[in-house]
Amino acid sequence: MTPHWLHGSAAGLPVEGELPDFEGATGWLNSPPLTRHDLRGRVVLVNFWTYTCVNWLRQLPYVRAWAGKYAAKGLVAVGVHTPEFGFEHDLGNVRRETAGDRVDYPVALDSDYAVWRAFDNHYWPALYLADGEGRIRYHHFGEGEYGRTEMAIQRLLDDPDRSLVSVEPRPVEVAADWSTLRSPENYTGYERTERFASPDGYFPGKPHRYDAPDRLALNEWALAGDWTIGEQATTANAAGGRILNRFHARDLNLVMGAAGPVRFQLLLDGRPPAGAAGEDVDADGYGTIGDRRLYQLVRQPDRIADRTAEITFLDPGAETYSFTFG
Numbered sequence: 001m002t003p004h005w006l007h008g009s010a011a012g013l014p015v016e017g018e019l020p021d022f023e024g025a026t027g028w029l030n031s032p033p034l035t036r037h038d039l040r041g042r043v044v045l046v047n048f049w050t051y052t053c054v055n056w057l058r059q060l061p062y063v064r065a066w067a068g069k070y071a072a073k074g075l076v077a078v079g080v081h082t083p084e085f086g087f088e089h090d091l092g093n094v095r096r097e098t099a100g101d102r103v104d105y106p107v108a109l110d111s112d113y114a115v116w117r118a119f120d121n122h123y124w125p126a127l128y129l130a131d132g133e134g135r136i137r138y139h140h141f142g143e144g145e146y147g148r149t150e151m152a153i154q155r156l157l158d159d160p161d162r163s164l165v166s167v168e169p170r171p172v173e174v175a176a177d178w179s180t181l182r183s184p185e186n187y188t189g190y191e192r193t194e195r196f197a198s199p200d201g202y203f204p205g206k207p208h209r210y211d212a213p214d215r216l217a218l219n220e221w222a223l224a225g226d227w228t229i230g231e232q233a234t235t236a237n238a239a240g241g242r243i244l245n246r247f248h249a250r251d252l253n254l255v256m257g258a259a260g261p262v263r264f265q266l267l268l269d270g271r272p273p274a275g276a277a278g279e280d281v282d283a284d285g286y287g288t289i290g291d292r293r294l295y296q297l298v299r300q301p302d303r304i305a306d307r308t309a310e311i312t313f314l315d316p317g318a319e320t321y322s323f324t325f326g
Contacts, residue, residue, distance in 0.1 A: 010155045013137040019044060019130040022078070024114020027091065029098055031106030034078065041132045043070075043156045045077045048116065048126040050084045051097040052255045052294045054185075054324040055143050056125040058175050060101060061167035062146045063127075066153060067105040069165055073157050074132070077105040082116045084124065085232055085321055087257070087292045097293060131156050143175070171279040172253070172296045176326035180304040182248035183219050183325040189232040198222045202229045207237050216246035218306055221323065233319040236262075243320055244310045250300050251278065251326035252309050256319055257292025263314040264289065266297050269307055276300045289318060 021036050028034070047063050049056040067077035081098075083089045089111045098107055110116055119128065122141075129138040129152055138152040150164050169175075187193045190204040197220040198210045210223035225241035227234055234243070245252070266285035268276055274283050278296035281287040289295060298309060 010131065010137070010158065013152060013155060016136040016139065019046075019128075019134045019136055020115070020118035022080075022108045022115055024110070024112060024118060025080075025108035026111040026114075027109040029095060029107040029109065030104060034076075034106055034108070036134050039076055039130075040134060042074050042076045043132060043153065044130040045075060045153065046080060046119070046128040046130070047077065048080045048082055048119070048121050048124060050082055050088055050124050051094060051101065052085060052088065052292075052321070053124045054172070054253055054294060054326065057101070057173050057294065058169070058326070059125045059127075059143055059146075060103070061169045061173050062149070062165065064102060064104075065165040065167050066150060070153060070157060070159070073159055075153060075157060079103055079105060079107040080110050080115050081107055082110040082113055082121075082124070085255070085292075093292065096291065129153065129156065171299060172294065174326070177250040177304070180248070180250055181325060183323075185322060185324045186219070186221065186245075187232075187322045188221070188229070188234040188243070188320045190229050191231045193229075195220045196222065198224070204229055205231075212242065212244055216244060216308060218246050218248060221245040233321050235320075236313045236316055236318040238316050239314055240312065241316075241318065242310055242312045244308060245323055246306060246308050247323070247325060248304065248306050249325035250298075250304055251296065252298035253278070253294050253296050253324045253326070254311070255292075255294050255321040255324070256289050258289050258315075258317045258319055260317065261288050261290050261315070262318045263287075264318065265312050265314065267310045267312075268298060270310070273298060276302075292319065292321075294324070 127140045128136050130136050196202050197213050207228045209226050212222045212224040222244045226237040266281050272285040276298055277283050278299045280295040
């Protein structure tokens with residue numbers, strides 16, 4: 001398959017439909033508003049994302065590299081930021097994370113999901129590639145297929161340079177270890193949570209003092225202390241609140257934040273993480289949250305096994321949203 005893609009032409013890419021316009025965007029970053037007319041004659045790579053999505057974060061180094069490598073050859077990358085959580089609608093948050101993630105290509109803000117609906121999109125992340133006549137010729141949903149996607153870009157640009165980009169991802173952008181990943185994403189808000197294991201169950205929208213079970217089965221999670229489980233976020237009402245998760249993966253991430261700085265400590269099977277500390281904690285498991293974003297808590301360097309993570313928040317006000325793994 002690789003030689004075919006390396007030496008193929010644009011004619012081998014089927015026409016999948018017309019590139020929708022971006023008129024439903026609620027704003028733009030890094031660019032004035034763009035229309036199909038503005039983009040006519042350019043190859044357009046459209047990337048649907050939301051800034052807390054770990055799958056998009058792991059795709060980002062490639063989109064960033066393609067935008068840089070092929071801009072002078074006629075490629076325009078357009079990020080469409082369609083928020084998942086309520087705080088991702090906030091312009092200041094999106095502007096901050098766009099800068100922090102080094103997304104320097106045009107970004108359409110899609111807070112009303114109008115562009116999402118125009119593309120009939122259903123996934124974060126999603127890639128759509130359109131030719132200079134405004135026809136979609138390729139798409140890919142989720143992570144992976146980076147070589148194939150770049151070859152499609154080269155075909156539409158009629159680019160004789162068939163080399164592929166190499167990337168240097170930040171720790172949170174490193175691809176998952178799929179061979180050891182046994183834990184799915186899970187949410188802490190009552191709208192979508194699964195496998196909650198505190199003995200009394202949960203009390204939606206009401207402050208409650210929770211207890212942790214004696215043990216957690218794989219992929220169960222629990223609370224201990226005074227918490228309120230909201231629709232999207234579960235919030236610690238007092239200092240000392242704990243959240244626990246039994247997982248099997250190299251990486252453990254938690255989307256969280258707070259109105260002000262909140263200190264926390266992570267223990268892994270009852271001990272500080274040491275060499276398994278993620279980007280956002282030190283070797284003793286201590287860290288601080290503030291901005292609502294994805295925090296990398298665990299990156300295991302050795303043999304992967306079932307582990308129990310226990311995060312204790314040393315100040316009140318911590319908001320937790322979802323666990324993700326890699």
